Amino acid sequence: MRISFCCLDTPPQPWLDGLRAAFPEAMVEVWTPGAPLADYAVVWAPPQAFFDEQTRLKGIFNIGAGVDALLKLRLPPGVPVVRLEDAGMSVQMAEYVCHAVIRHFREFDAYAAYVAQGQWTQRPPRLRSDFPVGVMGLGVLGERVCRALAQFEFPVNGWSRSPRPLAGVQGFSGATGFNDFLAASRVLVCLLPLTPETENIMRRETLARLRPGGYVINVARGRHLVDEDLVALIDSGHLAGATLDVFRTEPLPPTHPFWTQPGITLTPHTSARTLREESIAQMAGKLRALHGGAPIASLAGRVDTHKGY
Ligand code: NAP
Numbered sequence: 166m167r168i169s170f171c172c173l174d175t176p177p178q179p180w181l182d183g184l185r186a187a188f189p190e191a192m193v194e195v196w197t198p199g200a201p202l203a204d205y206a207v208v209w210a211p212p213q214a215f216f217d218e219q220t221r222l223k224g225i226f227n228i229g230a231g232v233d234a235l236l237k238l239r240l241p242p243g244v245p246v247v248r249l250e251d252a253g254m255s256v257q258m259a260e261y262v263c264h265a266v267i268r269h270f271r272e273f274d275a276y277a278a279y280v281a282q283g284q285w286t287q288r289p290p291r292l293r294s295d296f297p298v299g300v301m302g303l304g305v306l307g308e309r310v311c312r313a314l315a316q317f318e319f320p321v322n323g324w325s326r327s328p329r330p331l332a333g334v335q336g337f338s339g340a341t342g343f344n345d346f347l348a349a350s351r352v353l354v355c356l357l358p359l360t361p362e363t364e365n366i367m368r369r370e371t372l373a374r375l376r377p378g379g380y381v382i383n384v385a386r387g388r389h390l391v392d393e394d395l396v397a398l399i400d401s402g403h404l405a406g407a408t409l410d411v412f413r414t415e416p417l418p419p420t421h422p423f424w425t426q427p428g429i430t431l432t433p434h435t436s437a438r439t440l441r442e443e444s445i446a447q448m449a450g451k452l453r454a455l456h457g458g459a460p461i462a463s464l465a466g467r468v469d470t471h472k473g474y
């Protein structure tokens with residue numbers, strides 16, 4: 166068996182060591198143009214040339230949860246694409262989102278400003294019931310985030326494509342449920358995959374439906390959000406601010422208004438990192454099953470290329 170590793174911006178050696186330990190019988194190599202044909206690909210943001218050359222693949226393993234960059238490429242037809250499911254990401258996402266919600270709700274930025282001025286000032290307590298959190302996307306990550314928020318007793322609304330009943334979460338689904346979901350939420354968390362249906366989903370007309378004093382947390386993809394609409398709604402006072410981990414262009418260009426916009430907190434696409442050991446362990450199980458002849462339909466984390474996630 167030959168495994169080709171093609172992950173841009175990822176130092177390859179620790180991955181090669183891990184994959185070789187998991188597959189001692191296999192040839193595991195970093196892809197370079199003209200490399201021998203491999204049976205399986207382990208990829209993150211590969212170039213089109215990789216798939217143009219690698220014509221014998223039996224499985225493509227994406228070392229991330231989102232497959233939007235991969236699905237932009239011409240992929241070999243009929244070859245299963247498998248993404249990471251959780252693999253240590255959901256607990257990170259729950260930490261990140263709960264931190265952002267609590268930091269906003271408990272006004273920690275205001276307290277930091279008082280402390281910087283040497284002031285001992287208490288603000289009036291706020292009501293949790295005034296801060297319902299709406300989570301868009303109730304998949305592997307969204308579900309975990311909803312459960313974590315519910316532990317802090319925030320009212321939680323969830324929105325997905327198909328109905329997904331979750332204990333303690335008010336569920337909404339599909340296009341027909343979207344406006345009611347927005348109107349019921351004050352803090353909006355995006356954990357959707359980026360697809361043609363979800364691109365620009367956070368724009369002026371949708372964000373304006375959030376309760377006054379709304380707050381946006383985008384941990385999915387930059388293209389879910391129309392940047393200038395967010396800034397305009399913060400400037401108008403309808404939105405209180407945002408915590409953003411993902412951007413249309415990454416790294417965020419130095420002249421982008423988000424860097425200096427009051428009310429916006431930025432992080433560099435770090436809310437849920439790919440963890441190497443967990444990811445290799447998960448991939449190894451799936452790759453072995455596929456190689457052993459398991460039906461493609463039985464593979465967990467298989468991407469539906471028509472749905473786009
Ligand atoms: P997932 O398990 O595939 O869940 C996707 C959820 O989105 C499902 O509930 C799905 O609905 C819903 N959805 C998809 N299209 C929809 C639409 N048009 N309308 C309403 N709901 C829709 O994905 P995941 O593993 O939770 O990951 C979600 C995303 O997080 C990834 O795609 C990636 O972009 C992002 N991510 C970001 C980071 C980071 O560090 N910032 C890290 C990992 C992942 P159904 O349940 O009905 O199918």
Ligand code: GLV
Binds near residue numbers: 228231439
């Ligand atoms: C990271 O953004 C991922 O999709 O895993």
